Amino acid sequence: MRLRGRVLILCFVLALHLGLARAVAAADWPQNYVVHEHSESPDDRYGVLVLSKEAAIEQDQTDGNTTYLANLQTRQVLGEVRETDYFEGQNHRDLQVVWSPDSSVCVLEYEGRYGFDSVFALELKGEGFRQIDLGEHIQKSLGRLFDGYVNAYFRFAPDHKLKVRALSYTNPKQLPDEPSNYARFQGTFDLKSEKWTDSNARKIKSEDQDALTTAYQEDFARHMIVAADSTKVPENFTGSMFSSEEEKADALDKIMNDVYAAVRSFLPPGRFAKVKQEQIAWLKTRDATQSAEEKSKLTENRIRALQDLLW
Structure with missing residues (x-):
C-alpha cells in the first residue's frame, strides 16, 4: 500500500509538473500575436510572429x-528580431x-x-537564432551612386550562400522637376563567414529597371487566378483575376517579354545569342499548343527558366 501510495503521489507530482511546463510554453507565445502570412518555413516548423492588426x-x-x-x-518563441517595427496588414508597410x-x-x-527599411538574415542555432544585418551593406553600396529607395530580392545557393539582387531608384512619384535615377546591386553573402564574397552596384536605364522589377518577382504565379467572378476568389487572395485561361496566358506572355528583355540587357552577347535561339524554338512549341491552360503552364516554366539566367 505504501508503494502504491508513493507511485500515486509521484504520478500526481509529475502530472502537475507537466501541466506547469505546458503553461509556461503557452505563456511564451506573445499575446495578440499571429503567424505572419507566408512566413512559415518549408518544413512548417518555424514562422514569424507579428502583432495582429485588430490588436x-x-x-x-x-x-x-x-x-x-x-x-x-512547440509554440515556443525562439527570440525577438531586433530593430523591427511592424504589425499585420500595416498601411504602406510589408514584411517579406x-x-x-x-x-x-x-x-x-x-x-x-x-x-x-531593413533586411536581416536569421540563422537557426539550437533553440535560438543568429541575426545578421544585410540591408546596411546593400544600401551603402547603392548609396555610393545616389541616395534612393531600394527593393531587394533573395535566392539561397549551395554551400550556405545567399544571392542578393536589389534595385534602387529616385523620384517614385515621377515628378517632372525631379531627377530619376536607377541602379542595380548584385552580391553573394557567405553565411558561414558572414562576409560578402561578391558585391557590386551600377546605374541602369529606366527600361531596365522596369524589366528587372518584373524579372525578380518569383512568386508571380501565386498572384494570378482564373475565376468566373469575384465570389470564386479566395478571401485573402492578392493579385490579378482573369475571366478565362486565355486572358491569363496573355498576361503571362507580357511577363515573359519583360523577363526576356532583362536577360537581353544583362547577359553577355555571346551567351544571349544562345538564349535567343532557344527562345525561338520554344515559341514554336508554345504556339503549336492548342490548350490555353497548357500554354500558360509552358509560359510559367519558361519565365522561371529565363529568371534563373539573371542569378
Whole structure:
C-alpha cells in the first residue's frame, strides 16, 4: 500500500509538473500575436510572429511593435528580431520572408512605402537564432551612386550562400522637376563567414529597371487566378483575376517579354545569342499548343527558366 501510495503521489507530482511546463510554453507565445502570412518555413516548423492588426488598432499600438521567430510546432518563441517595427496588414508597410530549402535560415525584408527599411538574415542555432544585418551593406553600396529607395530580392545557393539582387531608384512619384535615377546591386553573402564574397552596384536605364522589377518577382504565379467572378476568389487572395485561361496566358506572355528583355540587357552577347535561339524554338512549341491552360503552364516554366539566367 505504501508503494502504491508513493507511485500515486509521484504520478500526481509529475502530472502537475507537466501541466506547469505546458503553461509556461503557452505563456511564451506573445499575446495578440499571429503567424505572419507566408512566413512559415518549408518544413512548417518555424514562422514569424507579428502583432495582429485588430490588436494594434484596438489598443492604439501602431508603433514600436517587434516581431519574433517561433517554433510553430512547440509554440515556443525562439527570440525577438531586433530593430523591427511592424504589425499585420500595416498601411504602406510589408514584411517579406524567404526561407532556405532546408529551413535553417530565413531572410526578413521589412518594406516601407517605396523600399525596404531593413533586411536581416536569421540563422537557426539550437533553440535560438543568429541575426545578421544585410540591408546596411546593400544600401551603402547603392548609396555610393545616389541616395534612393531600394527593393531587394533573395535566392539561397549551395554551400550556405545567399544571392542578393536589389534595385534602387529616385523620384517614385515621377515628378517632372525631379531627377530619376536607377541602379542595380548584385552580391553573394557567405553565411558561414558572414562576409560578402561578391558585391557590386551600377546605374541602369529606366527600361531596365522596369524589366528587372518584373524579372525578380518569383512568386508571380501565386498572384494570378482564373475565376468566373469575384465570389470564386479566395478571401485573402492578392493579385490579378482573369475571366478565362486565355486572358491569363496573355498576361503571362507580357511577363515573359519583360523577363526576356532583362536577360537581353544583362547577359553577355555571346551567351544571349544562345538564349535567343532557344527562345525561338520554344515559341514554336508554345504556339503549336492548342490548350490555353497548357500554354500558360509552358509560359510559367519558361519565365522561371529565363529568371534563373539573371542569378
